[in-house]
Amino acid sequence: MSALEVEHLTKRFGSLVAVHDISLTVEPGELRAVIGPNGAGKTTLFNLVSGFFAPSAGSILFDGADITGVPAHRRVGLGMARTFQITEIFPELTVFENIRIVAEVAAGYRLRPWLNRSEKAELRGRIDETLALAALSGKADRVVGELAHGDQRVAEIAMALALKPNLLLLDEPTAGMGDQETYEITQLIRRLHKAGKLTIILIEHDMRVVFHLADRITVLDQGRLLAEGTPQEIAANAAVQTAYLGQAA
Amino acid sequence: MTADQRKHLAVLAAIWAALLFAPYWMPFFGGYTALGSRVLVLGLGAMSVNFLLGFTGVLSFGHAAWFGLGAYACGLTLKHIALSTPLGLLAGTLVGGVAGALLGALLVRRRGIYFAMVTIAFGQVFYYIAFQWLSLTGGDDGLRGFARQPLDFGLFQIDLLHNDIYFYYFVLFCFAVAVGLMAFILGSPFGRTMIAIRENERRARFLGIPVELHIWIAFALSCFFMAFAGSLYALVNNFADPRMLHYSLSGDFVIMAVMGGMRTFWGPLLGAIVFVVLQDYISSVTVNWMSFIGLLIVLIVLFFPRGFLGMLRPRRTA
């Protein structure tokens, strides 16, 4: 069974077709990169998969089940988590508090007036585990909004990890980062992918990151699926060369 | 215990000690016990507004409605139904809180200025009702003919009406219960969802928090606290009048909260102290006391954009 199957997915905004009849399949444990020029429809594809937009046509299967009509927060409950192209955090709270709120909501505690001792201990374990996984333990008490941009992105990824997802969608995690930060986040993604049986879909503009990490690459252009294959296949693909790589190089 | 926790405990101890001994130290600064009771009640009102404003990020400009409803319901209960201070408080809290919860359900989808406008409108509706319904409310003259009753413990009674100090301690007890409950809620998983909504509503929604439901609950809780404060205010004055419902009082509460520091738990109480004391002193000198408050607000916004306490503690609270 595939981790994610997208069938003939289409999204129109008025006359603009942002995602045009895209079908793709991601296998469990795969690390898939999605690339394409600006406005290709990558983020829109994420918004459809994570349930922020309803598709104009097509369907989405997650772990074999049709989730096309399932609202976004339920998809989180099913094991899907994402980060955003523009960092979405709780800026005045600490790293610890950011992760705690995610963990509490994910555990179904959002309306609870208190937690008992074992619930607290379990939650604490989950938070510490997440902090360790993201290598943020040393910064747990820092206010997220005051961290460096790179660390804010890592904190956002940690928030997604606190949901214990099977499928993690990362929208340009290295956007706006310097070389060192890009390197560190690449290592983090690789570690996450190796550590768990996590399926990851990664939108990324930085080709070094893409070729370093991806098992397979999907190329979008103007809402359409232009090509799909291993990094070697994509690097050798003439259509991709002209549409994207040529222009980026 | 970490240094932070120790400091936090020390501050809490200082606040409660100051409140506990207020009747004894206030006179040295020209204060009097009844003024202390008023400060506590208005401070509770400001903290209730701030429960919503500072911790959920939602600005209500009509919270005096629930304050005033509480005051009227408490007064009317004492006047017509039962000669019992606790019952008056209970009735006032329930009437104002339930009204706020019901009307709040109509406005949780609105945000920012639209939310504030609708809350003003609700408040003014109750103001005009109180103003017009002479037979029940006494109209512009206000509701008279009731007084706080002694607390009856069977073996003995505590005279709240004639002994200002007893009454102050009664108000302090009520204040402590309400404020303790507020702190408890803010420290709960639910309270943390309120703060998450304030910090980043989009993110909170993506997380799976039904934002409208949580804002409604926070709003309703804050209305109950507000109505409780209003009921106490009826007891402070043995009187209720339409101005307790008016949006200018709602504005006063917001000013107290912002002046004291709306991201802090205790800031609004400090704001209320400054506001009420200034009002008390300056209004005895000039009728234009509001212009002094206005000047003070301008200075605070310029020099302490996070309010008094916000400056001391640049970040968050308890």
Ligand SMILES: Nc1ncnc2c1ncn2[C@@H]1O[C@H](COP(=O)(O)OP(=O)(O)OP(=O)(O)O)[C@@H](O)[C@H]1O
């Ligand atoms: N909510 C929306 N309403 C209308 N148009 C939208 C909306 N979201 C995206 N679009 C349009 O859809 C197209 C695809 O946008 P999308 O954000 O998916 O591109 P992208 O591949 O993520 O680009 P980038 O690399 O710049 O992030 C663009 O033309 C964009 O303007």
Ligand SMILES: [Mg+2]
């Ligand atoms: Mg994008």
